[in-house]
Amino acid sequence: MSTLLQLNFKPLEYTGNSLRLLDQRLLPTQEVYVECKSADSVIEAIQLMIIRGAPMIGIAGAWACCLASQEIKDLSKLLEKFEQIKAARPTAVNLMKAIERMKNTLESNGISLLEAEAQKITDEDVQMCLSMASHGLTILPNKAEYSFITHCNTGSLATAGLGTALGVLKLLHQQNKKLRVYATETRPYLQGARLTTWELNKCGIPVTLMPDSAAAFLMKTQKIDAVFVGADRIVANGDTANKIGTYALALAARANQIPFYVVAPSTSIDLSLESGKQIEIEQRAKQELIEFNGKLIAPESIDCFNPGFDITPGELITAFITEHGVKTKPNL
Numbered sequence: 001m002s003t004l005l006q007l008n009f010k011p012l013e014y015t016g017n018s019l020r021l022l023d024q025r026l027l028p029t030q031e032v033y034v035e036c037k038s039a040d041s042v043i044e045a046i047q048l049m050i051i052r053g054a055p056m057i058g059i060a061g062a063w064a065c066c067l068a069s070q071e072i073k074d075l076s077k078l079l080e081k082f083e084q085i086k087a088a089r090p091t092a093v094n095l096m097k098a099i100e101r102m103k104n105t106l107e108s109n110g111i112s113l114l115e116a117e118a119q120k121i122t123d124e125d126v127q128m129c130l131s132m133a134s135h136g137l138t139i140l141p142n143k144a145e146y147s148f149i150t151h152c153n154t155g156s157l158a159t160a161g162l163g164t165a166l167g168v169l170k171l172l173h174q175q176n177k178k179l180r181v182y183a184t185e186t187r188p189y190l191q192g193a194r195l196t197t198w199e200l201n202k203c204g205i206p207v208t209l210m211p212d213s214a215a216a217f218l219m220k221t222q223k224i225d226a227v228f229v230g231a232d233r234i235v236a237n238g239d240t241a242n243k244i245g246t247y248a249l250a251l252a253a254r255a256n257q258i259p260f261y262v263v264a265p266s267t268s269i270d271l272s273l274e275s276g277k278q279i280e281i282e283q284r285a286k287q288e289l290i291e292f293n294g295k296l297i298a299p300e301s302i303d304c305f306n307p308g309f310d311i312t313p314g315e316l317i318t319a320f321i322t323e324h325g326v327k328t329k330p331n332l
């Protein structure tokens with residue numbers, strides 16, 4: 001197995017009667033694991049962002065269904081719990097798709113095959129990460145040195161495998177290519193500062209942290225080969241929901257003639273929606289903006305606009321890299 005997959009941390013582990021999660025809220029200063037012993041505690045972990053990232057919350061949701069089946073014996077009550085798990089966060093379609101799979105398994109086979117299905121969802125994600133990474137390498141010109149921008153965290157903390165956007169960069173590094181990754185802080189939750197720099201450090205990949213607001217200036221003044229981001233939901237016309245700030249990066253990339261790639265598994269594609277306008281965008285708590293490390297940094301009484309995600313129009317996306325290859329339209 002690839003050394004990049006031999007992580008010395010396990011973001012998610014099912015024990016048979018609990019789900020052990022690396023508490024991503026405490027990274028990079030503390031590596032603490034929390035043990036979720038019920039479906040409700042997994043729902044809470046997803047909502048509190050103990051675990052996050054579109055593929056990862058789908059996987060956590062699938063295992064939560066297994067925990068629910070140990071607690072609830074009545075079929076209609078169990079299906080109700082599945083619906084609650086599915087609604088834990090609204091934007092990433094991976095969660096909805098994973099729970100639909102668990103529901104279909106329950107309805108056709110009863111509870112006996114739920115764990116096998118959750119394991120299948122997890123294992124498939126590992127494989128999709130590997131395929132996306134190798135397809136991603138095919139679009140890169142052969143060079144001595146590369147510089148990339150990435151946003152949020154799309155690595156092993158967000159998937160069961162190498163990651164999506166970060167997976168491509170990790171595989172390039174494994175092929176002994178010289179690269180530098182500019183990671184945005186990803187305000188306000190700081191997934192880039194706290195998680196991506198931590199993860200790339202662990203892989204030995206040179207990383208430079210920058211405020212989100214520095215990205216356009218970096219693109220204008222330095223040679224940047226491409227921007228690589230993940231996705232929470234890609235709809236039929238190519239519009240893509242991803243972490244807030246992605247749209248601004250895509251606009252800056254277009255203005256500076258830099259390729260902008262979305263790397264995502266087919267589990268992030270939702271062809272039932274025609275346009276990004278139909279995607280529900282999670283609105284996050286005002287506390288994330290007015291507080292920093294528990295201290296007020298803005299008057300408490302003010303109003304805040306704090307969407308967790310934005311929509312990048314499909315026409316700003318150079319290509320979608322899925323497990324099936326590199327495409328200009330998000331067909332499965």
Ligand code: MRU
Nearest residue numbers: 052053054152154158230231243
């Ligand atoms: O709010 P988060 O941290 O769950 O948001 C994560 C992102 O927006 C990621 O870019 C996306 O889920 C892809 S992760 C492979």
